[in-house]
Amino acid sequence: MSDPTLDDDTRPKSNSNNHEGLSEKEKRALLRRTQILDAATDCFVEYGFHRASMAVVAKAAAMSPGHIYHYFESKEDIIAAIIERSLEEFYENTDSIQSADELIAGILEQLENKIACNKSCHPILMLEATAEASRHPELASVVQSVDRKIRERLMALLAGNRELDIEARRALEARVELVCVLFAGLGVRGIRNPDVDREALAEQLKVVITRLFAESCGH
Template sequence: MPRVSEEHRAARRQQIVEAARRCFLREGFHRTSMQDVIAEAGLSVGAVYRYFPSKTDLINAIAEQAIGGAGRVLTELTRQDPPVPLLAVLDRVLAYVETQLADDGALRIAIQVWGEAQRDPALAAFVAETYAGFREHFTGLVRRAQRSGDLPADADPEATGAALFGLVPGWFIQRLLTGVPDRATYLTGVAALLRATPRPV
């Protein structure tokens, strides 16, 4: 019996992931069963479970594809010399996020995952690890900005990185729920905040 090629396995795996994505977008994560995914993929039970033993494994695979793209953007930004100004960093990250905002984009599933993570410990651990990794990327970018003089040397890198990272979901949640603001408008607002002079409380 001929061995199945790596290309065939990758294609079959992607076929299942795309079927799960359609099911999750149509019915929601909680209401979609593995049987629904199997029917959508048009494969046997064994074929699907061979690649994905659970619904959590499927959602992880979908998230990892989107995360991989964001990770590549952040890695590229951390390697650029001279360092990219922080507002331009945010612009580049939001430009990638914008590609995931469509009706079939990963961010609509991400919102469902956040809710499901409140009751599923394995999914909660995956989400926590994923977002901690993103936050570390932003902390590193903040440190580079300090070395280049784009940010005061006495700024707390971890606190500033966390705040910078928080601007990303802050934007796409507004876009998903209300359709606005567009990326340029949001960045204009962030730039204004960065120029604001702090006053004593």
């Protein structure tokens, strides 16, 4: 499994949508990796991590199992790459954000995607990844590293240029953690209670998130 740890102030460098500066060989390899990760994501969601064998993933990716092993050492390595890719996507989605108000609007939009159980959210995949992380220390390191960097990014965006004292930082960290809990919980709730009134839930989330970060926005 590749080392997932990134320097504290370093964002992902291997953006799957950014081919600038890559050789043709590197571009082909990146496209192959993306092809495998997309196929594996669909397979893990449909069959579960253990039932989705490398043969199943290979068939979905339209390549041989041996070809997949050229890019990934194991299924754990694939799921680690999927999780790391979610960090890249998170940075892409927050690149244009200039204020805490914009961030809150973005959080609400993503929470509504969770409520709608959009495929891009992959709650089943996240549950599978968390379960596997509890059994594989290396995969746990990936999950924890990505989670930490997302929280750090949210903290930086919400704090802006303000210097926070210890108590203010603790309060903001708790708010960010609560947002992460909401994201994780909505995925599970979508599975446990698929008949939830999504529109009403979205309205209440707007109230909760707005109040939660009102102080951070200076309101």
